[in-house]
Amino acid sequence: MLTITHQSPGPDLFQCCRKGDLERAKYYACLCGHFDLVLYLLESGARCDASTFDGERCIYGALTDEIRKTLRKYSVITSRVKRREEYQEFLRRLLDDGTESDVTFHVHNATTIRAHKGILGARSPYFGQQFLGRWRHRGTISLRNSLVDGEAFRLIVEWLYTAQVKIEAKLVEDVKRLCKQCKLDRLENDLEAAVLKAENFVHSKRGLNINHVQVESSESEAVLQSDLRALANAGLPDKLKPPEASLRDHQEARPPILEPYFDIVFTAQGLEFHGHKPAYLFQALFSARSDYFRALIHDHFHEASYDSVHDQLSIPIHNIPAEVFAAIMSHIYSNEQELTTKNVYEVLEAADLYLLPSLKRQCGNFLSQFLDLDNVVSLLQTARLFGLPRLEHQCTEFIAMNIEGMVQNEDFRALVLHDASLIQERQETDSIDIVDEIRYFLKTDLNSIAAIEDASKKLDLINDMLQEIGFDV
Numbered sequence: 001m002l003t004i005t006h007q008s009p010g011p012d013l014f015q016c017c018r019k020g021d022l023e024r025a026k027y028y029a030c031l032c033g034h035f036d037l038v039l040y041l042l043e044s045g046a047r048c049d050a051s052t053f054d055g056e057r058c059i060y061g062a063l064t065d066e067i068r069k070t071l072r073k074y075s076v077i078t079s080r081v082k083r084r085e086e087y088q089e090f091l092r093r094l095l096d097d098g099t100e101s102d103v104t105f106h107v108h109n110a111t112t113i114r115a116h117k118g119i120l121g122a123r124s125p126y127f128g129q130q131f132l133g134r135w136r137h138r139g140t141i142s143l144r145n146s147l148v149d150g151e152a153f154r155l156i157v158e159w160l161y162t163a164q165v166k167i168e169a170k171l172v173e174d175v176k177r178l179c180k181q182c183k184l185d186r187l188e189n190d191l192e193a194a195v196l197k198a199e200n201f202v203h204s205k206r207g208l209n210i211n212h213v214q215v216e217s218s219e220s221e222a223v224l225q226s227d228l229r230a231l232a233n234a235g236l237p238d239k240l241k242p243p244e245a246s247l248r249d250h251q252e253a254r255p256p257i258l259e260p261y262f263d264i265v266f267t268a269q270g271l272e273f274h275g276h277k278p279a280y281l282f283q284a285l286f287s288a289r290s291d292y293f294r295a296l297i298h299d300h301f302h303e304a305s306y307d308s309v310h311d312q313l314s315i316p317i318h319n320i321p322a323e324v325f326a327a328i329m330s331h332i333y334s335n336e337q338e339l340t341t342k343n344v345y346e347v348l349e350a351a352d353l354y355l356l357p358s359l360k361r362q363c364g365n366f367l368s369q370f371l372d373l374d375n376v377v378s379l380l381q382t383a384r385l386f387g388l389p390r391l392e393h394q395c396t397e398f399i400a401m402n403i404e405g406m407v408q409n410e411d412f413r414a415l416v417l418h419d420a421s422l423i424q425e426r427q428e429t430d431s432i433d434i435v436d437e438i439r440y441f442l443k444t445d446l447n448s449i450a451a452i453e454d455a456s457k458k459l460d461l462i463n464d465m466l467q468e469i470g471f472d473v
Contacts, residue, residue: 033063087335088162095161100284106142111150122231123160126182149174159187163224164216190215225334232333237271240326268317268325289332292355324350331359339366364391371398377411400441403458407465
């Protein structure tokens, strides 16, 4: 990560003021106080560290409370970044552990790589064609070409799994050669862009050498998810398959999906979801992402049946609508799913049942977009029920910021009484969880007399409500 420091425009601005150059002073002034601009800078990598002199001065001089609050709370590691990293780390573990792998590559220099035909075939037309051609039905493949470097081959396999890879400088040319052989144009382009960026930086700094190149791009990450989503769609019942145009949202031709080799079937509401146990890594993905599915597939619950005629394992799915199971399947493969106000609660319940915490968090993030005075209490209770601390935090903050409209809300008063009842042999001096959390939000970030007075009025509203429902303050 590079940190670039630019000279402050302060002296220039002071000179403008002394000379009466109002146009230039207005130019600098127009950049102040725009929340969208602040958010754009933060999302683009700008830092505002309150522990530094400049950061503290920036927060102190913020034009509005909204900007000041954003500067304090903004984290470079956003929920979207966390979700992306979790997904790629899951795929990296899948490769490193060789979980349920169905193909092993032996490179001439004693490198062994265990992988899954499903991922390689879905991600690369070259690998897909090889698995349908000369590598058909082969579980072990030996690469004896002396021009194929084992470590370079492992790196391109890692990129196919995660859409990002760290390459030693001495291996760059070997990786490029394999990119041409395996027709991985996107990886080759990303690699060339990364090398050019590194070289330009080195040219600006004397005494530096390139040891490694980090290859990654948001476009390649989107293609990774799209490729695996297409693989998931191949196993959906015809009734639930999306239109062909929506299977891919980029312009490249879809890699050839391997020949249907369905040996595991989930049945929900009479519809069959075909899975690809070894050849398409269905078991590997489901087992690796969910302990529940691992136990279900290995028949710890004794619910699976085996059809010897079709060589298939059949597992019934109970009490889950087929459309919801389709969303579960999409999430497991691609970390994305279609959430709507109609299905989000059912998907959330299924994610809780199937032990998919990442999907639960995504449901919580989706619900947080619809907070209002009428539903905030029910959403807070939902957050508590399903263990969604971020959603609970957002609901509590919303109540605190809108306490004037909440103190007469019957659902909110019932929530206060419920929290109070959870304390056994409650004394008058005992606190109430929801009230304590609201008071915390009201008492933080008070950096002006007006803010202190506003918080005091809101705290008085809470105290008055508590007295009305029978609690001493």
